[in-house]
Amino acid sequence: MGFIQNTQVVLASRPVTDIDPKTTFRKQTVSLSDELGPNEVLVKVLFVSLDPAMRGWMRDVRSYIRPVRIDEVMRSSDVAQVIKSNSPDYKFGDIVRVTCGWQEYAILTPSEDMVKIKTFPGVSPSTYLGVLGPTGLTAYFGITDIGEIAKKGGPNCTVVVSGAAGATGSVAAQIAKHVYGCRVIGIAGSDDKCDYLTKELGLDVALNYKSKTFFKELCVATPKLIDIFYDNTGGDILDGCLRRIAFKGRIVVCGAISTYNEAVPKGPAYYSALITQRARMEGFIVFDYAKQYGKAIEDMSKWIKEGKLKSRETIVHGIENAPDALVKLFNGDNTGKMLVKVADEETRSML
Numbered sequence: 019m020g021f022i023q024n025t026q027v028v029l030a031s032r033p034v035t036d037i038d039p040k041t042t043f044r045k046q047t048v049s050l051s052d053e054l055g056p057n058e059v060l061v062k063v064l065f066v067s068l069d070p071a072m073r074g075w076m077r078d079v080r081s082y083i084r085p086v087r088i089d090e091v092m093r094s095s096d097v098a099q100v101i102k103s104n105s106p107d108y109k110f111g112d113i114v115r116v117t118c119g120w121q122e123y124a125i126l127t128p129s130e131d132m133v134k135i136k137t138f139p140g141v142s143p144s145t146y147l148g149v150l151g152p153t154g155l156t157a158y159f160g161i162t163d164i165g166e167i168a169k170k171g172g173p174n175c176t177v178v179v180s181g182a183a184g185a186t187g188s189v190a191a192q193i194a195k196h197v198y199g200c201r202v203i204g205i206a207g208s209d210d211k212c213d214y215l216t217k218e219l220g221l222d223v224a225l226n227y228k229s230k231t232f233f234k235e236l237c238v239a240t241p242k243l244i245d246i247f248y249d250n251t252g253g254d255i256l257d258g259c260l261r262r263i264a265f266k267g268r269i270v271v272c273g274a275i276s277t278y279n280e281a282v283p284k285g286p287a288y289y290s291a292l293i294t295q296r297a298r299m300e301g302f303i304v305f306d307y308a309k310q311y312g313k314a315i316e317d318m319s320k321w322i323k324e325g326k327l328k329s330r331e332t333i334v335h336g337i338e339n340a341p342d343a344l345v346k347l348f349n350g351d352n353t354g355k356m357l358v359k360v361a362d363e364e365t366r367s368m369l
């Protein structure tokens with residue numbers, strides 16, 4: 019039996035507004051025995067996913083998942099490598115996607131949450147946290163099921179996506195553009211991101227929401243109004259799109275990052291457009307679609323091969339840097355999926 023030094027980051031206090039990485043989190047190192055109980059596996063974390071939803075998990079309020087407790091390891095989806103196993107279903111070297119949080123190692127009993135992933139040469143396992151992971155799946159189900167894009171689709175259908183240069187938004191926008199052939203307008207927070215959206219991802223128009231003339235530009239870009247608005251941000255962008263929503267339009271409420279740090283968020287001022295335009299606004303949580311993930315991953319893998327889906331990752335190194343990286347996500351420092359790389363894969367067992 020041996021011991022492993024395991025660096026973890028725990029939730030130290032609940033922020034009321036913006037996250038202060040120094041007071042919100044605490045780093046600690048604990049010794050972890052590598053002796054496993056029946057059916058247990060020891061995993062080494064390779065990549066940690068950073069998600070805006072983490073801000074909600076820090077609040078002690080009713081939600082779709084229980085809050086992270088004070089002094090508990092911060093929750094996250096991770097990609098990890100099995101380095102020791104007492105489970106008949108797992109062996110050294112298997113790569114899994116699992117929720118084991120901001121730490122370097124974990125001892126787990128395999129459950130539905132632990133998913134073995136097939137790795138391919140040239141495809142980083144981090145892909146299974148991004149375009150083929152929870153954020154890509156969110157975009158897939160949000161735009162197809164909640165947005166009902168197959169019913170509208172085509173060049174006469176105008177789709178607007180906020181947070182369009184981010185992990186979820188970039189996938190939703192590309193599915194709308196390159197799979198369903200819609201006219202797609204992406205909204206992002208810098209001119210560089212707007213260039214990425216039009217020049218690299220092939221969207222029709224990209225608008226910087228920080229421009230003083232943003233709403234005017236949105237009106238010019240949507241002469242036939244908005245059939246589907248895929249919203250990741252809420253706030254003023256949502257209000258602008260409510261003012262441009264088409265008759266029977268759909269608003270896919272994927273996220274509302276502009277409000278997550280507000281102690282008391284304010285609601286949309288123009289929601290009565292839903293009445294006058296007989297439009298529909300609907301939220302969803304990706305976990306509701308868990309039984310359909312297989313088909314979605316198959317579709318998206320095909321679209322990647324066909325060149326219809328491109329992705330980028332913004333990678334920060336070292337688990338101790340996760341708190342600062344989470345703040346960077348809220349500052350818009352990322353293009354595509356924001357990740358922490360924790361370690362390289364082991365090629366042979368050291369235990």
Ligand SMILES: NC(=O)c1ccc[n+]([C@@H]2O[C@H](COP(=O)([O-])OP(=O)(O)OC[C@H]3O[C@@H](n4cnc5c(N)ncnc54)[C@H](OP(=O)(O)O)[C@@H]3O)[C@@H](O)[C@H]2O)c1
Nearest residue numbers: 070156184185186206207250251273274275276303304350
């Ligand atoms: N419903 C679900 O099941 C589900 C699942 C996953 C994610 N989500 C939601 O989807 C959204 C995107 O998540 P993600 O993981 O893909 O993150 P992401 O878009 O990759 O990163 C967050 C981005 O939000 C933008 N942002 C930050 N503050 C903003 C503000 N005040 N106004 C407008 N934009 C702001 C930043 O880009 P800019 O530089 O463009 O500002 C930043 O890069 C989040 O709201 C998240 O909660 C929902």
